[in-house]
Amino acid sequence: MSHISYATTTNIDALYQQHCASCHGENRLGGMGPALLPENLKRLRKKKAINVIANGRAATQMPAFANKISAKDIQSLVNYVYTPLPYIPKWGMNEIKKSHLIHFKPGSLGDKPVFKADMLNLFIVVELGDHHATLLDGDRFEPIHRFKTRFALHGGPKYSPDGRYVYFASRDGWISKYDIYNLKTVVEIKAGINTRNLAVSGDGKSVLVGNYLPHNLVVLDAENLKPIKVIPVKDMNGKSSRVSAVYTATPRNSFIAALKDIPEVWEIYYNDKHDKNIEDKTNFSIRRIKLDDYLDDFQFDQSYTHIMGTGRNNKNGQVIDLNLGHKVADLELTGLPHLASGITWQYKGKMIMASPNIKKSEISIIDMTTWKTIKKIKTLGPGFFMRSHENSRYAWADVFFGPNKEAVHIIDKETLEIVKTLKPSPGKNAAHVEFDRYGKHVLLSVWDMDGELIIYDANTLKEIKRLPMKKPSGKYNVFNKINRSSGTSH
Template sequence: MPSHSKNQELLLVTIPHCCQTLARTLLLAGALISTPALAQDSASSDIDQLYRQQCAACHGPDRLGGMGPALLPENLSRLRQTEALEVIREGRPATQMNGFGNRLTEQQITDLTDYIYQPPDHELHWGEAEIRDSRIVNHPPGSLPDKPVFQVDDLMNLFLVVEIGDHHVTLLDGDKMEPIHRFASRYALHGGPKYGPEGRYVYFGSRDGWITKYDIYNLKVAAEVRAGINMRNIAVSADGRYVMAANYLPHTLVLFDASTLEMLELIPVRNDAGDSSRVSAVYAAPPRNSFIAALKDIPEAWEIRVQNDQADIRRIATDTVLDDFFFDPDYKHLMGAARDGKQGVVIDLDSGDTIAQLPLPGMPHLGSGITWEYQGRRVMATPHFRTNAISIIDMENWEVIKTLETDGPGFFMRSHENSRYAWADVFFGPDADKVHVIDKQTLEIVKTLQPEPGKVAAHVEFDRHGEKLLLSIWDRDGAVIVYDADTLEELKRLPMDKPSGKYNVWNKIHYEEGTSH
């Protein structure tokens, strides 16, 4: 590996500590990319030059990211263009993004904003060499103490709260409901963190393709690697040995050693005809000792088993391209939402056969579905992105037994085996400041809460025992609200910066029936 100069090292010490490791990696690797230079035609040369002068040092000459996030349309999907314009003009607090309002004209700021929301005019590449060169190992396995540096009653009742307002994560004591530690994350975490089976390590995935292995016991980043340019999510195998990443760009799945984040295999996602596909998501299927991948552009689902550090892929043909997946608790059946947003299908994972069609108009969000026992049978409930409804499905005969009318289209549902209630938000409607509480035995909405009028209320997560739960006020001046799961009384509020997901160690490791998997 090449060395860097004293001048480069001097540059590093002027960068905040949180960015030094990445900056050093960029210097050592020479570059994060292996793509051609941007085309310089007469219509684009001025804006290309402006970008290179003002933005490339932090965001990369081909917009793939560096110390700052990637500036590509797919990676910016969570940021409205008007908001991006304001960030360029005013900067972003608590980051290295300074405002350009005193250096650029308003037209230049508008041109830059338009530029980053347009796809590049050349092919972007992120292959094996780029992945390997991106890996950062701060603390090799065995180099840190095995005992936590903090005191709690139950290490399995910890929460991680992702705060997307300023890209931080808070570690929370689930017994006392008090913060333990807050640390910076990569830009735009996506897909939810995944815990190793021991509960010590957690793995985060970002839209920019970064995988971060975090040691909860020592409150330190152990290792990082960049799996792709635009990544959907990651999964950790049931035995904790492997991490798999699902990419939109490039069209790949990537297998890593979980202990070191060393890349084991780069898997192009193509069918027999050579057509490639984005990967919607990848999931661990513990009872099957496998991963399941959902494909965005090809009517297939892939089951992947890892043997001798190599992926063995089984392709399951589907009747249509599926956008969203849900699995029954035994992982014998896969429920998929069709792209037309009007139906779902049920696939027997052993035979690969489609065994049922589900009438689910309104684009069901199956990934947020939950199950419970109802009158001796297991049912599954899912909200819908486009319809004011929650569908409740009998998982023995695959019939919709009830449709609950809600105050708006929803995003998340949550419950717990020990709770009589399920909670559902109405995230996409005009009444997004409300949340419904559903009695799981009467299948009725028994209460509608409005925790903070005018501010979005979303995403519930229960504690290990199902006795308390956390609800987000999804706002820069937001909070996590702690409720008594039985009485539905508010217990306390913890101020946070646009908290999105909350993830309980026990529930996630043990695949609690009321939480997403």
């Protein structure tokens, strides 16, 4: 290690500003990376924090600093980020209200699309490279419009149930509502300081935002994004928590929120037609489901009865029955599954789920009746996203990490075997696919500043077209998302 020259800075604040501020914010309140405050680091022991800073964190943008910063300075940086700020800016109801930006009053724009296309076969493609999104015609694969988004979008954009509007959340708390018919951002509001993601209710009336900072959930009116309610996230003893993720469970008329720092999952009802057992029938009442383990990211089964999530330190998975209100099974998942991107399908008469693993070169296939792993499909490297469609016999899985990140596997859903491996752009990361509404075409991202969107015929697996894009990450088909296709996340 003698030939490595370290920064000689002794001033820890300067060291932080030099190496960390660009992602975690000058004042540690978060930016592209999460806020670094003792309030938000409760689950991370200092030893682990040293490891994260020295070696980075797999599957995230957190880089390794062992070659740039000495062990002693890393230790000092850890002490620094565990020191409380003298003052954390308040971001409550008043601050949220004051941030409201109405670009176009609801009702002031026309109700007819200003362009011609199948409005349900459109895609929004997020281009992280330069903070833009492209609206794409899913029949002709021609871009319709490219527009600027807020800085560093986080979590998938979500559509209104009719598919006309799309809602975006950025890491720094901005929520934007975009009118696809008129190609305009209509309203925006800053709902938090450091935000995880958002969900749109099944009735299209409300938006729920999950925050890392402050520790709360914010309910917005979906029409104009006016704040309706700020829900502090705390357990019965007053211990507060970040929100790991929020999703909508439309058949249950509820939102589900996973919490990062307390072992509970919350069901939040957005209308009155719910569970008779709940006494408080006011909107947005909370049902606390106590767990014996933390729940990080998760996915639903197609009936929205079960959630399959990762547990403590991501060592195992857990299955929670939302009707019973407790855990019903453990999942054998040791490779850090990326559950939020897993998918389900019928295999030999039973439902199975497939999940890529961030730390293992295999895809786990789990029988959803017994919750046992029935197969591990070996891959060329750890993966991040899997996708399929009801009308396709194939499931697509990327190799997101390691030397083979240029590869994408295509799996036959009937044999659970890899039938083809594509390497569409040698040396560049090929990642995240999404099907069109009919399951006839597949869109694949070459996740690079000098990237592309590649369109394939979903049956012949032949390439049809390439469109240049700036680090295209997720793409979201209106029909598949609003109809909760089992081949994608929702």
